[in-house]
Every structure is written in structure tokens, then in C-alpha cells.
Amino acid sequence: MLGRIRGWQRRHWKDRSKAERVELQTVITWYVTTWFFPFAWLALPLLGGLERRPAPVIVGGLLLLVAALQCVAANRLTRPVLDHYLKRSEFPMRALIPSAALTAAGLALALVLAALDGTDPVTVRLSAGTVLLCFGMLYGLLVPVRLFLRRSAELAVVVMALFGWTDPHLGGIVMIGVITAFGACFSLFACRCSAWNLSVLWEAERAGEVEARLAVAEERLRFGRDLHDVMGRNLAVIALKSELAVQLARRGRPEAVEQMIEVQRIAQESQREVREVVRGYREADLGVELAGAQGVLTAAGITCEVRGEAGGLPAGVQSALGWVVREATTNVLRHGDAGHCSVGLRVTEGRVVLTVENDGAERGADGGSGGKGAGGAGAVQAAGGTRTTGGTGSAEGTGGSGLAGLRERLRQVDGTLEAGFAGAGVFRVVAEVPLDGARGAESGTGPGCGRWRPRLGRGPGPALGQGRRWGRSRGRSGLPR
Secondary structure: OHHHHHHHHHHHHHOOOHHHHHHHHHHHHHHHHHHHHHHHHHHHHHHHHOOOOHHHHHHHHHHHHHHHHHHHHHHHHHHHHHHHHOOOOOOOHHHHHHHHHHHHHHHHHHHHHHHOOOOOHHHHHHHHHHHHHHHHHHHOOOOOHHHHHHHHHHHHHHHHHHHHHHOOOHHHHHHHHHHHHHHHHHHHHHHHHHHHHHHHHHHHHHHHHHHHHHHHHHHHHHHHHHHHHHHHHHHHHHHHHHHHHHHHHHOOOOHHHHHHHHHHHHHHHHHHHHHHHHHHHHOOOHHHHHHHHHHHHHHOOOEEEEEOOOOOOOHHHHHHHHHHHHHHHHHHHHOOOOOEEEEEEEEEOOEEEEEEEEOOOOEOOOOOEOOOOOOOOOOEOOOOOOEOOOOOOOOHHHOOOHHHHHHHHHHHOOOEEEEEEEEOOEEEEEEEEEHHHHHHHHHOOOOOOOOOOOOOOOOOOOOOOOOHHHHHHHHHHOOOO
């Protein structure tokens, strides 16, 4: 039974986005509210104060049955009505006819009960308000506010006149008018305001997605402009000199060799410049990544604590550890249900140690690392790239995805990566990079020098154009995917 409850929670709660969770909570609240008022305003007072005579008992029983049918009809129509308000689908007004008929039947039964003097006047008026409230919660989301208020006022006048005919006392007439007004206001302000909040939340999420896509498109355009600036002139010179070399070669002139040597030099120079352009897109600034991680996690509702400063560290260390921060932050947002994440950076014994730890992680069904945390799916346990058998992580040969890509980057600066559970529901990623190895890689003498070259379109973390802008675009929207 406990496993089924956890499975339901994972399917219907943890796997949903923030907006979907808010919407589910709102709909459940409406379901409960629909049944609460008939129970509190109708069932309890009616069962306690109903006259024990055949006619009042029959009418009271029918009134309870109609109220229950109203609740069932309201719950069945809540989702379609909400989808209509959020402009997801159209809702035909004729679908409200059964609910409207039940409302009219409930008012008629309450009026008959008042005429029979089958219970006290307060219970009669509360029952009428209950019947109107169930219908108003649906109708308030389908029509404009002014039209709803005008028709509610007209209905209040009619109801006051009908109940004034059975009980001409001024206090009773005012009371039924107040209850009708309360039902209208509650239906309008409670349900419609909740639906409006949902619409704003979904609009903000869609705007965040559009902003992220625009940021990616902007980065791609900038990358294209950079390549054009680098390659345009050089390719034009190569074309011109190669054509000149062809003409000289046809005439048997020795200058053709000199021109081809110049073409070779320009081609090599172009290759170097392209590599520099690509390398600039693949390097990550650790300070920027730490600030971006804290901002995007905080915007997603996850408390993020950052300890340590990145200033003064070699560029190679910052680039390698910056990618670790980026990948770990992505996995905290995508996997699990973290509420707190801590990022620590310290220098000890000539090594820079980065630790990313988050709660809300879960172990896999096989007892291994399920990857619901900073390490993502399938955590790496051993330093230097040994992959665990549990989980569903990236294989060793994936080259540029997830933790395998991080191992590739850290290996170039003689670094190590460890990831795994550090306690109940706590997942920890630890990356270590020696300062000497990083400086050697920068100068071209380190252990990883010359073994790795950046490849366009590959590597862990966000796609091309989602580098430093990624944290800002995700942070404004507030919702992890």
C-alpha cells in the first residue's frame, strides 16, 4: 500500500511542473469546497432540525439527493470549465443545462420545505444558498464579471420575492438576500481569482520558454556573425590567391608555389581562429556559473547556499568546475524534488574542491543510485571515470553528455569526479582539480595538453547558445523542465 501511495505521488505530483502542481492543488480545493458547503450548510442543519413528519422528511431527503447530484455534476464539469477559462478548449453552454436544472429543483424543494414549515427558517435559507453556490462556482468562470454580477442581482431579487411569499418577515427576506450575495461573491472572487492566478502563472511559464528560445536563437545568430567575420575575409583571400596560383602554374611561373604556401598559411590561421571562436563558447566562468546557479535555483523555489569565492583561480580550473556547477544545477532542476542545495568551493593542499549537495534525492529500485539529484541519472561513484552499475547514467563512450562529459573535461586538468548518496535523500557531487595541473594545461605542458579539442555542438549541459544566458532565462521563468 505504501508503495502504491508513493507511486501515485510520483506520477501525480513529483513528475509535474510547478504550474501543474498549483493547478492540481487548485482543482482539488474546488472539489473539496463543492462538497463542503452542502455538508456544512445543508446536511448537518437539515438532519438536526427537520420535522419528523412524512412530507418534510420526503422533501428534505429529495433536497439532500439533489445537492449530492449537484456536487457530482460540478466536479465533473470543473476541469472542462477551467480549460475554457484558460483558453485551452471551448465549453458549450448547453453542457450547463443539467446543473442549472438541478439548481432550479433545489430552490423549488427549499421553497416547498419553507412552505411546509418542515424546519427552522435559517436552515431553509442556508439550503437555498448551498444550491446556488454549487452552480455559481461553474457559471462564474464562463461569463464576464459584469454579466455574472447583473444576473446574480436579478436572481437575488427573484429568490427574495419567492421566500418573502412564504415568510413575509423583513429579517428573513434580508437574510436570504445576504446569503445569495455571499454565494455570488464567493463564486466570483474565490474561484475566478484562483483561475486568474493560474492563467498568469501559465502565461509566465510560456513567456519564460519563449525567452529561453529567443536567447538560444540570439546566441546562434551571434555565433554565425562571429564565424562570418573570422572566415569571410580569409576565404576570399584563399580564393583569390589560389586562382592566381592556378594562372601562374599554367604559365610555368615559379611564383605559383609561393602563392600556394601563402594559401596554406591562411588556411591554418583560419583553422586556429575558428577554434578560438568555438573555445570561447565552450569555456565557462566559475564565478558567473555560481551566481547563475544560485539565481535559477532560488527562482525555482529551492534554497541555494553558495560558499567560497572563485576569484584568483586559474582559468582552466574555473572552466572545468564551471561546467560541473552547470551540469549539477541542471540535474537538480530536472530530477528529484529538492528543497535545499548547497555549493561549496575550497582550496586545500594545492587542490580546488567543489561540492554540490542537494536533498530530495531517491535511490533506484535496484538499490543503486537512482540519479534523482545533482548527479542526474546514473551517478559516477569512483574517481577518474568508473561508472556504477546502478542507475541509468551515461555510458563511458557518450563523450559529451552528463557526467561522462564532465569526466572528460576534468581529466584534461588531472581532475577527479565523485558522485553518490551522502545520506537519506541527500545526493553529493564532489569535483577536485589540482592547481598545478590546471596551470600546466593552460601553458601547454600539463597532463591533458593536446589530448582534447573542443567539438562544435557537443559537451554537457545546455546546447549551443545556452551558456551564460541559460541561468538568467531559466531564472526569470521560475520553473524547472
